[in-house]
Amino acid sequence: MTPPDRPPTLNRKGTFAHGLLPVAAAYVPLARRRIMLWVGLGLGLVFAAYAAFDAGRADPVLLSSGDLSSAHAGLGAQCAACHEPGRGATDARCIECHDPELAPEPVLASSATGADELGAAATAPPFSSWSVDAHAARYGNPHRAVVAEATCSECHHEHRGRGHDLAATADTGCRSCHDLDRFAEHPQFAALDQAESPAPATAQPPAAALAFTHVFHSEELVRSDRAGDAAATCGLCHVPQPGARGFAPLDFEAHCSSCHLGAAKSTEWLGLASALQAQDDAGAEGDFGVRSFAELRRALGPRWAEELHGGDFDERRGRVRKRGLEHPDPWVVQNLAFLRSQVYATTPLADLVPVAGDEDETDPRRLYRQAIAELEERARRLERSAADAATRDEARQVEALLAAARRRLEESSQQLDPEAFAVRDRMPLSDAGRARLDETVQALAGECLVCHRLERLALVRVEPDLARFERAAFDHEAHRLQADCASCHDRIPELVDLLAGESVDAEAAAAGSDRAETINLPGVARCQECHRADEASDSCTTCHGYHPLSLGSVTPRVAGRASRSGGASWSSGGAP
Amino acid sequence: MSASPRQAVLRRSRDASAARGVFMPQLSTWVRQSVAGILALGLVLTLNVWLGELEPGNSWSLWYGGVAVFLLLAALALAGRRRAQATATRLRLGSARAWLDLHLAGGVVFLVLVLMHGGFRWPTGALGRLLLVLSIWTVASGLLGLLAQRILPRILASSLSVEVLYQRADELVDELRQRARRVASEAGPPISSFYESSLERRFARLQPRWSYLLDVSGGRQQWRRGFDHLAERVDDSAGRALSELERMLQTKIEIDASYSVQRALRWWLWLHVPTSILLVFAVALHVGANLYY
Numbered sequence: 001m002t003p004p005d006r007p008p009t010l011n012r013k014g015t016f017a018h019g020l021l022p023v024a025a026a027y028v029p030l031a032r033r034r035i036m037l038w039v040g041l042g043l044g045l046v047f048a049a050y051a052a053f054d055a056g057r058a059d060p061v062l063l064s065s066g067d068l069s070s071a072h073a074g075l076g077a078q079c080a081a082c083h084e085p086g087r088g089a090t091d092a093r094c095i096e097c098h099d100p101e102l103a104p105e106p107v108l109a110s111s112a113t114g115a116d117e118l119g120a121a122a123t124a125p126p127f128s129s130w131s132v133d134a135h136a137a138r139y140g141n142p143h144r145a146v147v148a149e150a151t152c153s154e155c156h157h158e159h160r161g162r163g164h165d166l167a168a169t170a171d172t173g174c175r176s177c178h179d180l181d182r183f184a185e186h187p188q189f190a191a192l193d194q195a196e197s198p199a200p201a202t203a204q205p206p207a208a209a210l211a212f213t214h215v216f217h218s219e220e221l222v223r224s225d226r227a228g229d230a231a232a233t234c235g236l237c238h239v240p241q242p243g244a245r246g247f248a249p250l251d252f253e254a255h256c257s258s259c260h261l262g263a264a265k266s267t268e269w270l271g272l273a274s275a276l277q278a279q280d281d282a283g284a285e286g287d288f289g290v291r292s293f294a295e296l297r298r299a300l301g302p303r304w305a306e307e308l309h310g311g312d313f314d315e316r317r318g319r320v321r322k323r324g325l326e327h328p329d330p331w332v333v334q335n336l337a338f339l340r341s342q343v344y345a346t347t348p349l350a351d352l353v354p355v356a357g358d359e360d361e362t363d364p365r366r367l368y369r370q371a372i373a374e375l376e377e378r379a380r381r382l383e384r385s386a387a388d389a390a391t392r393d394e395a396r397q398v399e400a401l402l403a404a405a406r407r408r409l410e411e412s413s414q415q416l417d418p419e420a421f422a423v424r425d426r427m428p429l430s431d432a433g434r435a436r437l438d439e440t441v442q443a444l445a446g447e448c449l450v451c452h453r454l455e456r457l458a459l460v461r462v463e464p465d466l467a468r469f470e471r472a473a474f475d476h477e478a479h480r481l482q483a484d485c486a487s488c489h490d491r492i493p494e495l496v497d498l499l500a501g502e503s504v505d506a507e508a509a510a511a512g513s514d515r516a517e518t519i520n521l522p523g524v525a526r527c528q529e530c531h532r533a534d535e536a537s538d539s540c541t542t543c544h545g546y547h548p549l550s551l552g553s554v555t556p557r558v559a560g561r562a563s564r565s566g567g568a569s570w571s572s573g574g575a576p
Numbered sequence: 577m578s579a580s581p582r583q584a585v586l587r588r589s590r591d592a593s594a595a596r597g598v599f600m601p602q603l604s605t606w607v608r609q610s611v612a613g614i615l616a617l618g619l620v621l622t623l624n625v626w627l628g629e630l631e632p633g634n635s636w637s638l639w640y641g642g643v644a645v646f647l648l649l650a651a652l653a654l655a656g657r658r659r660a661q662a663t664a665t666r667l668r669l670g671s672a673r674a675w676l677d678l679h680l681a682g683g684v685v686f687l688v689l690v691l692m693h694g695g696f697r698w699p700t701g702a703l704g705r706l707l708l709v710l711s712i713w714t715v716a717s718g719l720l721g722l723l724a725q726r727i728l729p730r731i732l733a734s735s736l737s738v739e740v741l742y743q744r745a746d747e748l749v750d751e752l753r754q755r756a757r758r759v760a761s762e763a764g765p766p767i768s769s770f771y772e773s774s775l776e777r778r779f780a781r782l783q784p785r786w787s788y789l790l791d792v793s794g795g796r797q798q799w800r801r802g803f804d805h806l807a808e809r810v811d812d813s814a815g816r817a818l819s820e821l822e823r824m825l826q827t828k829i830e831i832d833a834s835y836s837v838q839r840a841l842r843w844w845l846w847l848h849v850p851t852s853i854l855l856v857f858a859v860a861l862h863v864g865a866n867l868y869y
Binding site for chain 2: 044048157
């Protein structure tokens, strides 16, 4: 700028550079940068206007956080189906659909039958039929007690695209409570840990309900041409379920009846209790007898005997014998109960539940569950066999009442009295009296005792669908593609040899580990051979669900965030 | 000759600075702040992965997002600080240098926090993708501008003999064109012919080029060949006119180069400022939508 009071000749001095450029003749105003701010604000306002327009569209693009998973794809752009203004995606909105009360009938049926206690956790219904709160109340989901503040969306992340698996959650959530950093540190399975524990109380595996040997039966099946070789015999009894995750429950009619019981079998001759009573009155030594078909029919009513026929019984000189034995045989079962009532003082509930061991007495809730299951089984049997519609209706009502009783049992925290199932000796038996009792029981139920075990004169309940992995899901089909049965189930060496085509001494095997007590499961180390980093998946959710149906609880790492009362550790949970 | 106490102090200070330069490189404040921030975030990230899950939407992620928004607003405050110099000085709100350091370091840490907020994954939603792209663009353009401000002034100072006021460049080119035309016409052929065929288009207008950022000489060796070729074939008076035209062309090219470099120094802000404002709008929409839904 040239000051106005300076002479114009000054301009000649105002040059620079080789080109002798002149200095400015006047002040040069600098360009302002404010326009950049206005352009930025303009862009922002256009963006905001588009966002407002987009929000009003049926299928907003800008405001969407991404595509929903395929499970929720049907919801499309209905944001309000999951989101509540100001609250986000709430559990309440999830439960509007994921609620067992609204779920299809089969799901309700499976959860109402107590299938979880029979191991349905391994074949649990899909999560779409589950509700966290409902199951927490009904089945006591241990996680709900530990992390009550957790919401569905904290673990199940949406808007990750159609292919995203909502159920796949990271292990870090599990590790925040469970003292386990990776699968390689996974403790031994509870079922095996109980059997292998060095502690005296659990050093022996629990007695099995059945006497069964695999080697003998496998050899018999090959010998009778029902299987080409031993390796093919596994699948004759362990039949994959539809979907093939697990196996269909073992069934006497399908798997055992061709050799066991039937019309050719009969009881031995047994003294009638009425005749023996007359002898006692005459001063003879006391003995144990049974009740005849006619006596029981008079005492229990004609319906009890609808499946029996008087012609099946031989009676002569105060003794009786039944020809043709069913499974279960009502006459044998009733007479076993009759003998039991003579020797033991029982309760009505105890009559329903055979006591399998002392440990059961410490868990009255389990005894109640068994009693309810027994009553439900009887009601179903009655419903199936009843000829008249009125009886079937009554049986259904009984089933409904039992289902309600089961729900109350699970939802109640009330202390239960194990004395309701107490079984005590009525009278002390001499050695001779005990021998006579055993002789009578053997004559009555000898054919049953080929396989079954008695506990205080009650047949120990058999779990036909016993799941050893109660807290985890195991897909047999996926693993059968990788290996044959014996490569994992190798706890009976003789059976492994037999399946490999070698000859085996069945008696020696039975004296060894080939018994029903043997839990023929591979240890966790076998799983860890393949399930590890960079190989088969080793995440927690590969096998475990956060919402288990069963009650096995775990020890949280965080002190004070206690698990359920009496919460067992990883290695000592509920019954296998 | 013994040094005065003041000279001794200055020498010790120089020696100490030299020692620091050898053993501890002199890093800008914002670089040190950025490195410290990133290291701190690395520690937090390690804790996050150890204790929880690196997952958008969880409480860890919300904290990252919240701090990122705070840093974005803090970085944005530099613009306000510039427009309220007097107030900032009166209220002792810190020096402009400190605010610029906060702007730079805050921007870098902001981007790291944005990546952590998204779990280091490509977002699935359109808004999420826009936010990530804008964040990267804004920080990258800011760093590009910083780089330009470090390099380009050196080019201007060391490689050019003219110092042209950006707004006067057009006027100076006009002046040069008129003078060059006059010199060429006064010299007559062959100088005037040479001017019309080879030089007139060069003087025609301001000719900024990106290539000046790489070579401020504008290909001096190439354009001088024409002058050298003609200089050998003309008499002394025409030679003086030719020399003057050559000086004027060099000045014109330096004006072009200076203008190009100054334009780069000004225009990088167009890459940075409007997108930064758009980013603020997008962040506001993101926060609002998440609070509402």
